Amino acid sequence: MRRRGTNLIEIMMAVIILALLMTALYYTYSGSRKQAQAVMQAHQTNDELQRLFDRITDDLRESNFVLDGTPPKASMAQAKNLKTEDPANYISFHKVTYDFSLEPKNLATDQCNYTQLRVTYKLEKADPGQATGPYILWRETLPFDDRRQQVPAQRARKVLMEGLDELVFYRLDEPNLPTNGSVCIRARLAGRGKDSRYDSTLVTSIKERGAEPQ
């Protein structure tokens, strides 16, 4: 008996079914991929913020004293209302480096065996014309010599991060909490890919470890 071949209609039907299947599969794959990308983007955003936090907290932990009034004190409730664009929203602290190779007998009357670096974190609007952010985070440094005098010529400034949607510094004023008195940082950063629906908000607290030179 002659075997009947596959006719054109059958082939077309198979192609159509396959096309439909492939289309469905494509949409499924593409959706998953987009979703994965978005999650990755959010994660990347989170990572960027985390790296920024690591940088600032390492810096702060190594500091010896935070300048009076910076950052402003706030309870947890008050902290919710702090604004990035507030002129008081910055932190300045000193890092001290000792030099034990200097012998006291060789020091001048007003000379110390340490130098200091004042570090300031402050924010500026990316577009000064806008009422709010995004913001640029600056790290400014001002060295002090071993006479405790500023060295303005060596003042430096560099951008740490751009596109921040929010970053506030405050010193936690909650006497009943163990973190009372710690410097807190709250930051929000939106994803920067094609799809910026995802953003990340982090809060951390840190205490300076060193002490003011005596």
Place this chain on the structure above:
Amino acid sequence: MNGHVISGCAARRRGSAILIALGLGFVLLVVIASLQSFSSYRIQNSIMENRNLKALALAEAGISFAMTELGLDSSFRTHTIKIDAAKKELAWDQQVDWQTSVANDADFSFSQQNTSGKGSYQGTLGDGQFRFRVGLIPYEDDPRSKNIDESKCYFKIDAMGRVGDTTRSVSCIVQRRFPGREFLMFDMEFLSIVYGEPGETNINKFSTGNLYGHKGVEIGQILLDAHSPTTPGTKQELFDMHSIISGAGGIFFWQPTKVEFRARPGMPAETVTIPPSNIPFPSHGTYSSPEAERYGEVPAEIAGKVPTFPDSVKEKLKGRILDKNAMVSLSPGTPKFADLMMQAQNGGKYIPAAECTTQYKITPGWNPNDGDHVKAAILDFGNGIHKGNVTLPSNFNGVIFSDSNLVIKGNPPRDVKIVSKKSIFVAGDFNQRNNKTRKEERYSFPQNYDVNAMDSEDYSTTAKNLLLDDLSAGANPDDPAKFKHHFAANVIANERIVYDYRSPIDCFENEIYPYMKFALAKELIPESDAETNMLNISGSGEIDADLTDKAATKNKIASYFEKFPLCDENREKELATEFSDTFNTNKITDADYEKFCNEKLWDAYRKSYETNYLEREAGKPKLGVYKLLTQLRAKICDASGKPKQDKADDYLHFPEMTTNGIFQSCGVRSNLFYMGPDYSKRYDEMGRSLACVSAGVGLQHSDMKEMIHRVYGSEVRYATNKTLPRITGPSYAPPTRRKLYDPTLPSLDIGDGSGDIAAFVILTWKDLRGSPAEYTNF
């Protein structure tokens, strides 16, 4: 045929199924691969983050352990350190032998072993390990800082933490701080500098160094009495201050207060009138109970608050007024009484409670168990005028330990730690020796001032230098050429250090004694000659008079005793006879007169005081010592009672109880103590009050403007002994105070293992990444 058709259809379906299966399989593979890649990234990231945090926490734990070891044994080191001057770096050098003080703890999976092979201290905590090294930074003492011996205070501590292959390290520099050696006053409760009485115009002066109040500091003039307004009274002034520090609370100035800050590198000297705190003391404050208000509770309105200072003085106070935000909280712990007792039992002097048998009178309300006395041992070390009662063992190691109360006075003959499990009463001049080979120091340390005792905050430079010279004294402290005027005296009480002003004969011996010689001489020769010979340093000390008429001489001596009675007529007669018999001559030499005055007359007063100290006539003290004191004051003060310009060429000194040492006590406040600028504060003191008269403790021999209590050294209160009974009655009237830092303290007898209680402050901190190889080689 149907079967073929069916099988043909089935074959076609099989073909589609394969395609569909392949397609689905492909999609599944893509999805699984994406998920796997994403999850493993997340998981790896989380694991790494977790390990990093753990490793950092372990490294920080290493730093904490190092500081704990140092706190328990300040001689603890694992390595020596060398300074690479070219690179301006510190490098680890030689390993040193060490032993741990921190015990292993199985409950917390903590153990430490010296198995790293590199000399580092190693421990395990949970699923990680840490190692650390400690070394003293070889730095020289900076002569510009009076309070700190820099050669013994800077440590480098490096620590590494490891979890799996993740390693973190922390490197820091730590400063060792000795509360007893660096701080003029150090209080683990609220440091209160509110001394004095209402309506008085005297000024208490506090000079040199650091002040520390763990829970806060208050400084002010008397304005209240039991929290009700009263006539403003005694003021406080601060001189030559380095810093005023609060560990946890604020620093409150209740009135404008003049403070002189010393110059420091990069910081010029500043004299600032610090304005009153912007958080005023609440006149009707909130307390948890009336009892709490009476016994030192800080009102809720200021508790935990930190005052701010106006911008006009802020810059001047920067680095000088350090409150709780300045990371300088110090918590030194408590003295090691068990170790000190062991040292006293092995080469020191140990006084068991059974040997503390003297019934030492106290005021009512002081001691609920022993009524009108406490049982004590009297340790009188003697001085340039009288001999003491303390016998020290040969090869004495310097530690005296008592299980019960001690009463101390006189001049210890060497560096000493005097320790009591109970209280120590400092009952007279303590630890200020005089070099008798120098004429100006014949009777005592020359207590001379540029102006006078009330107006000057400290001795004249010449006098001060005698104490500073002690640092270069030789091995023989009695060598006249390098005489040591005071020693490192550590006075440590598990309960209270009590300043006891009851006895003028112990508090003002060196002031009264030369005046007594003058007063007796005045009976025998003209007053002007007596003054020249007895009171002037250049005086001959001789009695140039015809004393061959014994009866006449006896009458003269009797006349003296009428003015300055011994309160023992028989003894007075004996002494008069002895004097007239011995000196039946035309001249008494300086040596003979001194011998009689010292061994007979003064000795008689000291003995008589033991039994007749409460004798009165016409409401006034009768014993000659009190009268001599009164006349001495009249001689050196003007009609208003103000001291005249002091003279350096005489033996006349303003009455002053001088106590030199590091006075460390552990008791919490247990006496009446109203916070704020309040008179109703009782410190641990006794003597000169009406309560003392009626309790038989002693008479009122001087009012506040007529005597000074000088603490030369430091006062530390650890406030760790919280079981002291309340003192419910008054026990003293305040003197005018001088609390002055002794600049020899940082260096005087401060060996590494001296047992000085220390606290440690982190100066610098650096977080670093590390590698497993670095950990292995650490």
